[in-house]
Amino acid sequence: MTTATRRTLLAGSAAVATGSAFAAGSVLTASAALAASAAQAHTRGDGGQKPTVVLVHGAFADASGWNDVATRLIRDGYPVIAPPNPLRGVAADSAYLASILATLEGPLVVAAHSYGGILATNAATGNANVKALVYVAAFAPDQGETLLGLQTKYPGSRLDESALDFRPHGDGVDGYIRKEVFRDVFAGDVPKATTDLMWAGQRPGDVRTLQEPSGAPAWRSIPSWYLVARDDRVLPAAAQRFMAQRAGARTVEVGASHVAMIAQPAATADLIRRAAAR
Template sequence: MVLVHGAFADASGWYEVATGLAHAGFPVIAPPNPLRGIAADAAYLASILATLSGPLVLVAHSYGGMVISNAATGNANVKALVYVAAFVPDEGDTLPDLQYRFPGSRVTPEALDFRPHPAGADAYIKKAFFRDTFAGDLPRATASLMWAGQRPLNASTFEEPSGVPAWRTIPSWYLAARDDHVIPVAAQRFMAQRAGSRVTEVAASHVAMMSQPAATVDLIKRAAR
């Protein structure tokens, strides 16, 4: 089980899911997602997958869906893809193409801080927007810590098109979050249907794997079977 986090987050968001999978006897790894760009992040994940033997199930949250959809293409060891409130791109799609295809996303330019770095700029969700936008069903103290430790996304990633998606040849499952204010549930349903994913819906914010870990683990187990 390879658990891939998204933007404005890190691998700690998978803690309860990883615990549940490990208790069920599954080997689990939750690698860092560099968040530098779709092609670069997919290449990094592909390099990690190349070190793992046996059948693999890739599980992604949010932007991580862009990454696994590209990293798994052509990898015969990957047997299933699981998307948790995640982007499921087709070839040529960008993040804004999918995020704003339907109304409801609160991750707008006004909700972001852009901080320059030597190679461009990084995007962060502003503190005033973070809990309501990203983690509305988690305690305020938890959301505050998540905001403080969020990993930024390289701003140029918003303009980068996705490549040939792995879901064209690998079966997929989708956990849709009905109360998501990052990726509207209508967009999630559209992407899942387009990919032919087996869909389960839960009442959850964007971080469905944190607020609904049991449902997330159950879906991953079904994908594994």
């Protein structure tokens, strides 16, 4: 791989950055969440059905980054599912998420972090059960936009060439955040003992995702909410505000690193509840 190619891949690899791999509590698996949902009838205070909340992670992480948020929502009676993200490409990952959404009955709220946002934007399009989208320091692209283009639209990301390792796999290349900078760049407000585990368990994203164009955005027809992480060193807050405003999202801001759902789980869960209550 040439130096120029490495720099091109690197400049946007922040775009695939997403939620943490570990948080307090046990890992919430999709099957466990579905089983819990099927075992109980969940209703709102007015007697209506509570929507199922689908939590979408992205690269450098797994679904356990949502644990603290999921715990709060489950305690409040919401069915929750946090499916795995293949992290192989925008089109493939979006199709996978869409296939999961298609198996779920009743109203849905899809909440996504970072790279997961482009998947929610594509996968929810045309699904009449999806009643709300919640973006948590996440990408909310318009049709034809790429992660690389949005991530570099505003200055401020600290994920540069020295921050990543690249490892080939088959005909592709995966990107990993280096241990020396993981906490500072990705999760500066999370305890080091936790970020050490997050780094160890990070799942990489295929760098080909960076320049894959997005499809027709679901936020044009589905109401959206956005949690802006002001202290984000991966996806600049200015980019988050731009996407939130363009989508007409109800927006709140918190002082948090890129992994806002770990650093600010109460605020994140509250925003999801607001979306679910619409």
